[in-house]
Amino acid sequence: MAECHDSATATLPPLSEGRARHIVAIVGPPNSGKSTLFNRLTGLRQKVANFPGVTVEHRMGRMRLDVGREVFLVDLPGVYSLEPRTEDERVTHDVLKGQMKDLPRPDAVMLILDSTNLGRHLALAAPILSLGLPTMVVLNMADDLGRRGGKVDVAELSRQLGTSVALVSATQGTGLQQVTEFLSGATLGAKPKAPLMQLPVIQDVPKCRDWASNVGRKSDYHAPAPPIWTRRLDAIFLHPVAGPLVFLLVVIGVFQTIFAGARPLMDAVQDAIEASGKWMGGALPDNAFRSLLVDGVWSGVGSVVVFLPQILLLFLFIGILEDSGYLARAALIADRTMARIGLQGKSFIPLLSAYACAVPAIMATRTIENKRDRIATILIAPFMTCSARLPVYTLVIAAFIPERPLLGPLFGTRAAALLGLYVLGFLAAVLTARMLKSTILKSARAPFVLEMPPYRWPTVQSIGLRLLDRSRVFLRRAGTVILGVAVVLWVLANLPLHNGKAPEIGHSLAGMIGHAVEPVIHPLGFNWKIGIGLITSLAAREVIVGTLGTIYGIEGTSQSVGLQAALRHELTPGGAAALLVFFAFAMQCMSTIAVVRRETGGWRWPAVQFGYMTVFAYTFSLLANKLISFLF
Amino acid sequence: MQMRGNNRSEGHRLCADEQKSDNRHAAAHTSGSYGNHSGRPITVLKRGESGILDRIELPEPDARRLMEMGFLPGHTITPAHSAPGGDPRVYRVDGSEIALRRETARHLLLR
Numbered sequence: 132m133a134e135c136h137d138s139a140t141a142t143l144p145p146l147s148e149g150r151a152r153h154i155v156a157i158v159g160p161p162n163s164g165k166s167t168l169f170n171r172l173t174g175l176r177q178k179v180a181n182f183p184g185v186t187v188e189h190r191m192g193r194m195r196l197d198v199g200r201e202v203f204l205v206d207l208p209g210v211y212s213l214e215p216r217t218e219d220e221r222v223t224h225d226v227l228k229g230q231m232k233d234l235p236r237p238d239a240v241m242l243i244l245d246s247t248n249l250g251r252h253l254a255l256a257a258p259i260l261s262l263g264l265p266t267m268v269v270l271n272m273a274d275d276l277g278r279r280g281g282k283v284d285v286a287e288l289s290r291q292l293g294t295s296v297a298l299v300s301a302t303q304g305t306g307l308q309q310v311t312e313f314l315s316g317a318t319l320g321a322k323p324k325a326p327l328m329q330l331p332v333i334q335d336v337p338k339c340r341d342w343a344s345n346v347g348r349k350s351d352y353h354a355p356a357p358p359i360w361t362r363r364l365d366a367i368f369l370h371p372v373a374g375p376l377v378f379l380l381v382v383i384g385v386f387q388t389i390f391a392g393a394r395p396l397m398d399a400v401q402d403a404i405e406a407s408g409k410w411m412g413g414a415l416p417d418n419a420f421r422s423l424l425v426d427g428v429w430s431g432v433g434s435v436v437v438f439l440p441q442i443l444l445l446f447l448f449i450g451i452l453e454d455s456g457y458l459a460r461a462a463l464i465a466d467r468t469m470a471r472i473g474l475q476g477k478s479f480i481p482l483l484s485a486y487a488c489a490v491p492a493i494m495a496t497r498t499i500e501n502k503r504d505r506i507a508t509i510l511i512a513p514f515m516t517c518s519a520r521l522p523v524y525t526l527v528i529a530a531f532i533p534e535r536p537l538l539g540p541l542f543g544t545r546a547a548a549l550l551g552l553y554v555l556g557f558l559a560a561v562l563t564a565r566m567l568k569s570t571i572l573k574s575a576r577a578p579f580v581l582e583m584p585p586y587r588w589p590t591v592q593s594i595g596l597r598l599l600d601r602s603r604v605f606l607r608r609a610g611t612v613i614l615g616v617a618v619v620l621w622v623l624a625n626l627p628l629h630n631g632k633a634p635e636i637g638h639s640l641a642g643m644i645g646h647a648v649e650p651v652i653h654p655l656g657f658n659w660k661i662g663i664g665l666i667t668s669l670a671a672r673e674v675i676v677g678t679l680g681t682i683y684g685i686e687g688t689s690q691s692v693g694l695q696a697a698l699r700h701e702l703t704p705g706g707a708a709a710l711l712v713f714f715a716f717a718m719q720c721m722s723t724i725a726v727v728r729r730e731t732g733g734w735r736w737p738a739v740q741f742g743y744m745t746v747f748a749y750t751f752s753l754l755a756n757k758l759i760s761f762l763f
Numbered sequence: 764m765q766m767r768g769n770n771r772s773e774g775h776r777l778c779a780d781e782q783k784s785d786n787r788h789a790a791a792h793t794s795g796s797y798g799n800h801s802g803r804p805i806t807v808l809k810r811g812e813s814g815i816l817d818r819i820e821l822p823e824p825d826a827r828r829l830m831e832m833g834f835l836p837g838h839t840i841t842p843a844h845s846a847p848g849g850d851p852r853v854y855r856v857d858g859s860e861i862a863l864r865r866e867t868a869r870h871l872l873l874r
């Protein structure tokens with residue numbers, strides 16, 4: 132306690148002369164625009180890095196200053212106080228106190244507050260100022276504040292707090308000049324002044340709130356009028372009848388667009404890859420290197436890169452839903468379902484983000500205070516349909532399900548099948564959660580508290596940056612994991628040499644491995660080629676598409692018929708259904724296993740999870756195969 | 764519960780004790796028909812009707828979290844929209860809109 136509110140007047144530790152870079156932490160309540168500002172300041176120069184032991188959300192970015200120096204900005208998870216209650220709050224706490232491994236204590240703090248709700252948000256200034264670090268208070272959403280008739284005396288607030296204060300709009304990019312100036316100053320090591328108003332005991336929430344009110348009053352803060360448009364929109368989106376309908380329409384619309392809307396783009400990418408592969412094949416002499424490059428690498432990596440437009444479209448929708456504020460409403464509408472599974476509302480956000488990728492979702496469970504709820508959420512997150520499954524689903528659906536309109540031209544059979552697979556994953560998660568929560572992970576329910584942000588227009592820049600980031604992640608994976616697997620697979624498919632020539636794929640090492648697992652997967656309707664795909668997809672789900680691309684690329688006969696036609700040739704409808712079900716349920720992802728190990732602190736949970744999901748997947752694939760084979 | 768208790772600071776425990784004694788104090792002076800406690804929960808408020816929060820009868824970490832979100836004794840609370848079926852409901856408090864499930868909201872008692 133002494134270290135908290137007494138240290139406001141403590142002297143700043145001297146900045147070490149030799150240090151090349153200065154670190155500025157960005158802190159603030161959730162949804163105050165920290166990441167938007169972070170992206171603004173670091174722009175495309177940002178180096179998104181996972182720093183050790185910390186989630187992908189806690190990013191570091193570099194910002195170059197005019198004077199030729201640079202600062203490192205650390206984007207921390209949103210907090211309402213500095214009490215380390217959840218894992219992500221602990222990250223913020225540890226970074227600010229200099230207790231984070233491999234990261235020196237920040238040289239300065241930038242506190243981002245929502246200027247439209249300063250009364251409440253200023254309460255966070257008390258614990259932050261008591262850290263005794265040079266601090267700048269950034270009042271974000273100035274545009275909203277002005278439009279809705281609120282105001283604040285920035286100079287007076289700065290005097291009251293003893294820090295520099297800037298009124299900015301991170302989305303519009305206004306007022307950022309002062310922020311840049313502070314960051315230049317921070318690197319010079321400005322000493323913090325004690326605030327005029329003595330800081331309250333920071334553990335006492337009502338006292339902190341009173342302190343914030345007083346500071347606000349002295350700074351002539353006038354809260355803005357309530358957001359009229361938000362109220363009008365909520366009258367529709369949270370209407371007892373219209374609300375769920377809109378929810379349903381949004382979900383259906385997203386799936387249809389992901390499926391049908393992405394087609395032309397995907398075809399274009401596909402054509403480009405095929406044309407360039409042909410060109411390379413023609414330009415290079417016929418040797419092993421050409422085979423590796425064209426049949427191994429190009430067809431392997433290429434067949435996965437084709438899905439980039441689709442994945443970007445998915446993230447575009449997630450971005451729009453998130454930034455506009457609709458996602459919080461969707462969470463509200465879906466909460467009843469979550470309660471019925473026995474999970475708390477806080478599990479909803481991680482589970483929702485698991486639709487993009489299980490890795491950030493599992494990290495996002497750090498916000499859940501209750502350890503058992505957290506483990507349960509981690510265990511079911513990989514059942515949610517992540518974007519890596521999309522290539523597999525799209526390929527198999529397009530190969531086996533004819534497109535027919537269901538609800539007019541807007542919703543066809545293929546989109547419905549895709550939606551069905553998403554529902555299937557969700558049901559598996561529900562079933563597992565119920566089982567876990569009624570047996571080994573029983574716990575009292577923690578309260579569900581969810582803030583409804585005002586609706587805002589998503590900005591092109593904010594969403595654009597995220598899409599760029601996603602493309603980088605996706606392409607990096609294609610360039611590393613998928614490329615590596617493609618090369619290894621090509622080698623295995625071309626050995627042992629037969630009279631100095633590559634063997635037929637069935638007699639190659641890869642073929643032998645495939646044949647070895649065939650007896651196990653035969654009941655599911657899979658042959659040895661699919662078997663090779665299942666093994667390689669242990670690295671990452673989408674790898675199976677690349678693998679099949681490579682296998683059919685090497686197998687000269689089917690090169691011209693394309694992957695879809697090849698699949699139709701390889702699989703019965705029952706086998707295709709089994710393949711879809713297998714990918715819906717199996718934990719085919721090294722990154723997920725690694726992150727579960729890290730977040731649960733051992734191999735026990737990832738081992739249990741992998742075993743459970745594999746058995747689950749095998750059982751239901753078998754059932755799917757038998758059922759579909761019986762029906763058709 | 765005991766799992767959470769581990770990393771409480773000394774100051775925190777103090778705060779919790781103070782709050783508990785506050786609760787007892789308040790309970791002795793108000794009367795109502797809600798369960799074993801006195802005072803009406805905020806769930807009795809109709810949409811658009813306002814009430815003043817008196818106390819939160821939840822374990823300390825949960826109560827603290829709610830206070831940080833604006834549910835402080837003395838603040839005005841106004842119920843707004845809800846999910847279909849009326850649960851969870853959005854409450855306007857301290858300049859924000861916060862959704863709570865009924866199971867939580869019934870432990871927030873009005874003055």
